[in-house]
Amino acid sequence: xxxxxxxxxxxxxxxxxxxxxxxxxxxxFSSLDEAVTAAREIWFNQVDVNAWLQxxxxxxxxxxxxxSSNATSAxxxxxxxxxxxxxxxxSSLQELSEWNAKYRQKFGFIFLICASGKxxxxxxxxxxxxxxxxxxAEFEIAAQEQMKITELRLVKLFSTKENVTSTCN
Amino acid sequence: xxxxxxxxxxxxxxxxxxxxxxxxxxxxFSSLDEAVTAAREIWFNQVDVNAWLQxxxxxxxxxxxxxSSNATSAxxxxxxxxxxxxxxxxSSLQELSEWNAKYRQKFGFIFLICASGKxxxxxxxxxxxxxxxxxxAEFEIAAQEQMKITELRLVKLFSTKENVTSTCN
Numbered sequence: 347x348x349x350x351x352x353x354x355x356x357x358x359x360x361x362x363x364x365x366x367x368x369x370x371x372x373x374x375f376s377s378l379d380e381a382v383t384a385a386r387e388i389w390f391n392q393v394d395v396n397a398w399l400q401x402x403x404x405x406x407x408x409x410x411x412x413x414s415s416n417a418t419s420a421x422x423x424x425x426x427x428x429x430x431x432x433x434x435x436x437s438s439l440q441e442l443s444e445w446n447a448k449y450r451q452k453f454g455f456i457f458l459i460c461a462s463g464k465x466x467x468x469x470x471x472x473x474x475x476x477x478x479x480x481x482x483a484e485f486e487i488a489a490q491e492q493m494k495i496t497e498l499r500l501v502k503l504f505s506t507k508e509n510v511t512s513t514c515n
Numbered sequence: 516x517x518x519x520x521x522x523x524x525x526x527x528x529x530x531x532x533x534x535x536x537x538x539x540x541x542x543x544f545s546s547l548d549e550a551v552t553a554a555r556e557i558w559f560n561q562v563d564v565n566a567w568l569q570x571x572x573x574x575x576x577x578x579x580x581x582x583s584s585n586a587t588s589a590x591x592x593x594x595x596x597x598x599x600x601x602x603x604x605x606s607s608l609q610e611l612s613e614w615n616a617k618y619r620q621k622f623g624f625i626f627l628i629c630a631s632g633k634x635x636x637x638x639x640x641x642x643x644x645x646x647x648x649x650x651x652a653e654f655e656i657a658a659q660e661q662m663k664i665t666e667l668r669l670v671k672l673f674s675t676k677e678n679v680t681s682t683c684n
Binding site: 397 | 560568
């Protein structure tokens with residue numbers, strides 16, 4: 347007997363509908379570890395490149411607030427960027443915004459980074475370091491960052507459910 | 516002084532509008548070699564993953580005739596598939612069509628192969644071999660196949676222009 351989840355809950359972890367469907371099919375999961383293993387397999391080996399692009403487009407530009415229609419995703423995104431926002435100055439936010447635009451122009455999708463615990467300067471340095479990459483290399487790096495974000499969100503999703511379950515017991 | 520080309524001529528070589536624009540910007544080319552070197556640099560290092568997907572979608576499914584709006588591209592595609600069509604049987608075409616559908620379902624784009632000189636059985640064997648690949652690996656292989664097709668088409672484009680030039684002299 348494991349924890350059962352809805353497609354929408356997985357969609358809050360990763361904005362690809364294919365990913366969310368496959369995760370819902372693979373659930374219930376008996377543990378968080380089992381869910382993370384399934385998520386990695388689905389994300390890296392099963393969903394196609396269009397699913398990656400769809401998931402990327404569900405994120406707000408880093409330094410901006412989320413416009414996601416998924417309320418949970420928007421709320422989590424805000425939390426993940428908390429350190430960046432706390433360490434931001436007007437000029438660093440301006441520079442980040444300019445580099446974001448430059449990145450999007452080159453790669454055709456937004457700059458994606460697992461921002462939890464990272465300062466604005468740290469994020470900006472990472473963006474500048476990744477910018478010279480070949481588009482296909484950067485595409486795969488962005489997918490790895492998405493997976494890191496998904497894993498952190500799965501942890502949150504499980505802790506919410508476990509709390510609910512223990513409250514009910 | 517080199518040969519001057521229009522964007523549309525490059526679009527017949529590779530159906531990405533970004534690629535065609537960049538090639539037109541980089542021309543005139545003093546030789547075919549120079550054009551091929553520029554094309555590789557633009558295709559692998561400059562255009563983004565959306566441009567790759569756009570180029571893939573300009574091809575007919577292998578074993579089918581082209582629906583490309585670019586007449587030159589449609590004609591070249593027919594020539595490239597001549598060996599495959601000459602060696603095809605009803606049952607091999609049927610099997611190819613089924614595997615094409617399976618491939619598209621998994622990867623989100625059509626199976627792309629530089630078909631020049633390849634039999635239907637050879638193409639089918641290659642499709643089955645590539646099918647188990649991870650989506651991101653297959654995406655890059657498809658881009659390499661697209662580049663082979665582009666190179667063959669650049670050869671044709673140059674030979675047409677050189678004939679015209681020598682006729683005019």
